[in-house]
Amino acid sequence: MVNPSPSVPRLVVAAPASGSGKTTVATGLMAALAGRGLAVSPHKVGPDYIDPGYHALATGRAGRNLDAYLCGPERIAPLFAHGARGCDIAVVEGVMGLYDGVSGQGELASTAHVAKLLRAPVVLVVDASSQSRSVAALVHGFVSWDPGVRVGGVILNKVASDRHETLLRDALEAVGVPVLGVLRRAAQVETPSRHLGLVPVAERGAAALDAVAAMAAQVAAGCDLEGLVALARSAGALPDAPWDPRRALDAAAPVAGPAASGDAGPTGPGRGDRPVRVAVAGGRAFTFTYAEHTELLTAAGAEVVPFDPLRDERLPDGVDGLVIGGGFPEVHAAELSANEQLRKAVAALALGGAPVAAECGGLLYLCRELDGLPMCGVLDASARMTGRLTLGYRDAVALTDSALAAAGTRLRGHEFHRTVVEPGAGPAPAWGMRTPERRVEGFVRDGVHASYLHTHWAAEPGVARRFVERCGAAGAGA
Incomplete structure (x- = not known):
């Protein structure tokens, strides 16, 4: 009988909707943590092939997908543990909105589903560019929707100014979810897209390296890395042995x-x-x-x-x-x-x-x-x-x-x-x-x-x- 491996600290980077900045935050966090000497295991919820290329560039390890529809829910934790062997921490980038799953099949293959299968806390990336006090209602809704999903922090993206940041923080105090990062707009971290999404790393060469470095710098400057690592360490134990x-x-x-x-x-x-x-x-x-x-x-x-x-x-x-x-x-x-x-x-x-x-x-x-x-x-x-x-x-x-x-x-x-x-x-x-x-x-x-x-x-x-x-x-x- 194979004994389960020790659980790797981990967190899931999610968002209320696509376009909120998950890839920038997840990739930047992976690179920032790797830059501090940690062995980072990169993962992506869903079938997407392109984001894992950026993750691999950020960490020096193969980006791996966690898709509960393609592989079955029972394989998600073992596949995760296989990819995370020997790592200090794992970062999982979500797909679409936190609760968006396979059409007509409830939570199946959603970011929330995978977070629960991994017993991992969630960091919610919120595009705050067109709101202030309403951010509290938005975050409260996502926190309370499914008691099985633990949203352990919020990262506010596309914040316009110091005053805007203050308004957002004041509004979120009542929700009880800590703000673990505030990111301003930064054109240098934007990555070009075309007919199927982002342009793959293999086609961008040095530009991709520059983009990942910019993401890492932005996340390191705007996020509480110690708080994010502490949140990752609060993940529950995984009972399953790694996939082999x-x-x-x-x-x-x-x-x-x-x-x-x-x-x-x-x-x-x-x-x-x-x-x-x-x-x-x-x-x-x-x-x-x-x-x-x-x-x-x-x-x-x-x-x-x-x-x-x-x-x-x-x-x-x-x-x-x-x-x-x-x-x-x-x-x-x-x-x-x-x-x-x-x-x-x-x-x-x-x-x-x-x-x-x-x-x-x-x-x-x-x-x-x-x-x-x-x-x-x-x-x-x-x-x-x-x-x-x-x-x-x-x-x-x-x-x-x-x-x-x-x-x-x-x-x-x-x-x-x-x-x-x-x-x-x-x-x-x-x-x-x-x-x-x-x-x-x-x-x-x-x-x-x-x-x-x-x-x-x-x-x-x-x-x-x-x-x-x-x-x-x-x-x-x-």
Whole structure:
């Protein structure tokens, strides 16, 4: 039996609504604490991939997501404890408003839900730019709405002047929640946005470093860091042992029948002389991934090797399979298209039967064209940008046996894109979507599984095991 690990001090940074300044405060707090020599564990509520990139820059550790819809409430505390191993303190950035959860399902996957699962106190970031005494009614409402959520302090953001600060503090005295920070407007901490939110760290270079440093300076100057650390230390004990990828694989229900062929050798499934090699796309165009995916692939026996479709003209040597996650290929379409040598290598590997798992941006890359520019041509489909945002959680069932899952496997995922692929599904669709409307989506062809659906493999670790087994069985070393 595995004993629970000691609980890490932690707090959740929440807000009444999106746009209040959660990312600035959370990232700045992470960086400020790290600057004081603390090992800080960064986390993000929800499925978002972009904020964790800023968190990683602030702390030097992988930013990790805590999504109770994708992974199940029972995995939130173990996944948190796994990410926080060896840390002095953890900061969890919330999503949307504190009590906003999955549509029609109450508190599920809300910041409040995750705070309760983590037994963590909440710091409420309030945009005070257009109010004074009314801030007390707002904070009182959020404090009293759910007795299971402990709001331990308030950080006032976008405060205009000393007089404005005095009015706000006087109003909040009656609420009984301490003011742990007051932040003024600061243009240098603003981060640029585009069609899917903030521009990822990987695309900003030194500008991202400067922005994080500015956030840290603002939080350090305007917030009571000692008070915030003390609040984090008041978090309740976590009874659950940390999540572990190897134990998760051992306990996972199979999502596959036997591997297609081949033996499981001592150094990896089906390769005998060496582990299977799984190439994972990265670089500026493909930044959307969860840290647990690589950990699960490794635990399943794979050697994970990165490649950058914008810069590398060939795939890594001896590749048996590819994982191409999401990101912004639509922003970098011209550069991706110009790298014809790599596009041909990806197509040759995929059309030769090697397992390929492509999500969202990866789907676009495998299409025949993207906004009129040639892509890999693995799929007989065309992709283009639109003005319409597709966003939301999805319940899905696998419709076709693939390198990821057997037909009938049910998974939860999310979509987040402003592109469209025509046709939206191939002759052998990847998924049948059950929410919010019933439809088929995605492509399965030989070893390729390509879809808009983002999934979190910690919810179904057998996906990683099946993929690695299929890589070994295919024997598709390049």
